[in-house]
Amino acid sequence: MDRRIAFVAGRSDVAQQALGVLSRRYGNVTVEKADTIVALGGDGHMLRTLHDTQALNAPVYGMNCGTIGFLMNEYAEDGLQERLAAAETETINPLSMVATRADGSVENHLAINEVSLLRQGPQAAKLSIRLDGRMRMAELVCDGALVATPAGSTAYNYSAHGPILPIGADVLALTAMAAFRPRRWRGALLPKTVTVRFDVLEADKRPVMSDADGHSVRDVVTVEVRSAPDISHAILFDPGHGLQERLIQEQFT
Template sequence: MSEQPKIAFMASDTAIALEAQRHLSAQYGSVDPEAADIIVALGGDGFMLQTLHGTQHLDTPVYGMNCGTIGFLMNEYHEPGLMERLADAEEEVINPLKMRAISADGKVHEALAINEVSLLRAGPQAAKLRISIDGKVRLDELVCDGALVSTPAGSTAYNYSAHGPILPIGSDVLALTAMSAFRPRRWRGALLPAGAEVRFDVLQSKKRPVMADADSRSAGNVVSVEIRSEPTIRHRILFDPGHGLEERLIREQFV
């Protein structure tokens, strides 16, 4: 990386983030993302995910500065010394999940998810799901409000709220977590190899409709959903030293 990298400042549509974008662009200059050495995302975790999805074809590292609330994927917002922070930043590389969902009308929905792919009941009755791993049925019937498959990077998001495990970065595992499991009673889920392919078949889909969601990219009334890691796509995220995903994942478990 050159001593003075070309930076693309991208901001969410909040007033705080847009004001930060104006200040930083005036101080350090800003280029289009396609011409940038580093992309600086200004917003919260949701905008960070949006930025990573939107720039994945560039293979350009993204450094987030928190202008939102939680900011798990972000660094603290400070305007002074940005060049030094970027020069010292540590890089984490994560691979997304690929979702392939089929709706009742036969339409195929494909999407990538950095955090998780989730299935949620879309009606008043609990969902009934059959779960297969690498082509082998592992659970004939899960009665629940939903289920999700999470990456290590996303394990502190929706997965954690559903009482799923926090996964260390580099652990090469995925978390399969149930939401409000009724049968098997209180079934919490499973840890799976990163290379596993997970398939959900929706049972009684007309009576018990289910929707699928990959990082807020939704498909309605699905009858089956296949999920696997996509190693050919990588997201490069920059963190201040000592504040990377590995440290954050460990720290989160002792809060």
């Protein structure tokens, strides 16, 4: 039996054109009524779709109408129902970010790829790092630092020379950007169960912002990051083109 599909398209002309073509061919129901949600766009749109539909049971199948498309499948108009029937499911957990500002206000956001801290001004950030309450680095002088999931390890993390993590690995990557002290410190591999706490040192002089998949919080003084095992996202991939295969290919390209 054919699946009920909800198409969710990005703003680009290419994605909007694909939305019209595929909707006429396969129908288009609301996300609440869908058996499968098909995201049309790039990786950024895929992340937004996953966040927006995380309370629903329908898995998300991405079709690349963007640039990189690491989380997406190849775009094609033919045989979509057959591709959905044969697709393989990858289940991932996001990170939870709790960011406290200098004025005491707190924001909570989820990140599928990474939580990052970045300097806001011309001076390097000064951070301290605690793992499960234990001080591990009293002072890290850097442009920023991030905690990445396996699914997000090929994104900002990899560009900052962090490691690529296998999908399903119970580890997170803690990576520094342009570390000045300790000189060229590249980071650490951490158990998935850990709580990472960053404290911003000299926050008035060296302001820092935090970001979780595009949700930015300025003037933070503390940021806590942990995995959220109670929240899961189901992503569909064509056979032989799942995240595990893509992560391996990335390391040999």
